[in-house]
Every structure is written in structure tokens, then in C-alpha cells.
Amino acid sequence: xxxxxxxxxxxxxxxxxxxxxxxxxxxxxxxxxxxxxxxxxxxxxxxxxxxxxxxxxxxxxxxxxxxxxxxxxxxxxxxxxxxxxxxxxxxxxxxxxxxxxxxxxxxxxxxxxxxxxxxxxxxxxxxxxxxxxxxxxxxxxxxxxxxxxxxxxxxxxxxxxxxxxxxxxxxxxxxxxxxxxxxxxxxxxxxxxxxxx
Numbered sequence: 001x002x003x004x005x006x007x008x009x010x011x012x013x014x015x016x017x018x019x020x021x022x023x024x025x026x027x028x029x030x031x032x033x034x035x036x037x038x039x040x041x042x043x044x045x046x047x048x049x050x051x052x053x054x055x056x057x058x059x060x061x062x063x064x065x066x067x068x069x070x071x072x073x074x075x076x077x078x079x080x081x082x083x084x085x086x087x088x089x090x091x092x093x094x095x096x097x098x099x100x101x102x103x104x105x106x107x108x109x110x111x112x113x114x115x116x117x118x119x120x121x122x123x124x125x126x127x128x129x130x131x132x133x134x135x136x137x138x139x140x141x142x143x144x145x146x147x148x149x150x151x152x153x154x155x156x157x158x159x160x161x162x163x164x165x166x167x168x169x170x171x172x173x174x175x176x177x178x179x180x181x182x183x184x185x186x187x188x189x190x191x192x193x194x195x196x197x
Contacts, residue, residue, distance in 0.1 A: 008032075008158060011175045015166040025165045032161040036154070043150060062108065065101040069094060127183075135184040151180045155189065170197060 009029060016025025073095050080087055101108060122129045138144040158179045162172035173196060177189045 007178060008162070008175055011162055011167055011171070012165045015162065019166040021166070028161045028165045032157060035157050039150065039154065046146070058112075062101060062105055065098045066105060069098040070102070073098065131183040131187075134182045137182065138184055147182060148185065151182050151185045154179050155185075 012025050012029050012032075013022070016022040019025075073091070076087065076091060079085070119133070123133060137147055155176050159172050159176035162175055163169065167175065170193065173189070173193045177186060177193070180186050180189060
């Protein structure tokens with residue numbers, strides 16, 4: 001049942017069968033699964049808050065531009081007519097922006113979803129695009145460092161579990177490499193494995 005049991009689980013249990021110490025292998029597997037659950041929970045928590053905040057700010061901006069800004073600009077227009085003043089350029093720019101967002105708000109809301117869908121498709125079907133995107137993710141100021149640390153921690157913890165279960169070093173490194181989703185880091189790990197060999 002490959003969709004349920006990852007190759008890593010099978011490697012740990014196979015090592016336990018070879019060494020004759022299945023209890024230790026299952027303990028390592030339990031420890032590893034608890035650690036993975038904890039890491040995934042922390043990652044979800046770290047990603048959820050910025051995503052919700054960004055969605056809220058985006059929605060509030062569209063709401064302001066469609067409903068609030070036109071009323072303020074109407075008031076400014078009335079004052080301009082009464083006092084005979086010239087409207088500044090930034091007020092004209094704000095009005096143009098508000099009119100644009102009011103006319104095309106559905107497209108603006110759809111753009112993030114369409115871009116995300118296209119990126120997911122390209123990642124799935126183009127290895128070159130996926131590699132370049134993963135490399136770009138690593139260059140982001142905060143997110144890149146977070147991705148690097150999570151990937152290395154996952155790799156290290158996986159290798160530790162495999163090695164403690166009795167899997168040999170090269171096989172353990174190759175199996176642990178499968179837990180790293182970033183292709184750029186994966187490529188660096190290939191170098192590590194060749195150096196160890």
C-alpha cells in the first residue's frame with residue numbers, strides 16, 4: 001500500500017527485520033512520525049497567519065476602493081466646485097485607481113487563484129521550471145531561510161531514524177533525500193551523498 005506507507009517506513013522496518021530488532025525500529029518510526037507531525041503543525045501555523053492577513057488586507061483594499069474612496073472623492077469634487085480649486089494629481093490618480101478596481105474587481109480577485117493554479121501545473125509537468133522556482137524560493141529573505149531549515153531538519157531527522165534502525169549510511173542518505181521536496185536542496189544532497197561515498 002504505497003500511498004499509505006512511505007518507502008521510508010518500509011526501509012526502517014526492513015532494517016529492523018535484518019538486525020532482528022523490530023521493537024527498536026518501531027520506536028524509531030514512532031519517534032520520527034511524532035516529530036514530522038510536530039514540524040507539519042508548526043509549518044501550517046507559520047504559513048496560515050500571513051496568508052489570512054494577506055487575504056484580509058487584499059479584501060479590505062478592494063472594499064475601500066469600491067465603496068469608500070468614491071464617496072470621499074465625490075465629497076472632494078463637491079468642495080472643488082464650491083471653492084473653485086484645482087484637484088491635485090494624486091487625487092486624480094486615486095480616482096483612476098478606484099474606477100479601475102471597481103470595473104475589474106472580479107478579475108483582480110481571480111488573478112491570485114489563476115496564477116497559483118498555473119504555477120502548480122508547471123511545477124507538476126516541468127522539472128526545469130520546478131527547479132528554478134525552488135531555487136527562487138531559497139533566495140527569498142525570510143521564507144527561503146525557513147524552507148532551508150525545514151528541509152535540512154526533515155532530512156537529518158529522517159536519516160537519524162534510518163541510521164538508528166540499522167540502515168546503512170548510503171541507503172539511509174538516499175532514503176532521507178526523498179523527504180526533501182525542494183529540488184535545489186535535493187541537488188545539493190546528491191553532492192553530499194557522492195562525497196560520503
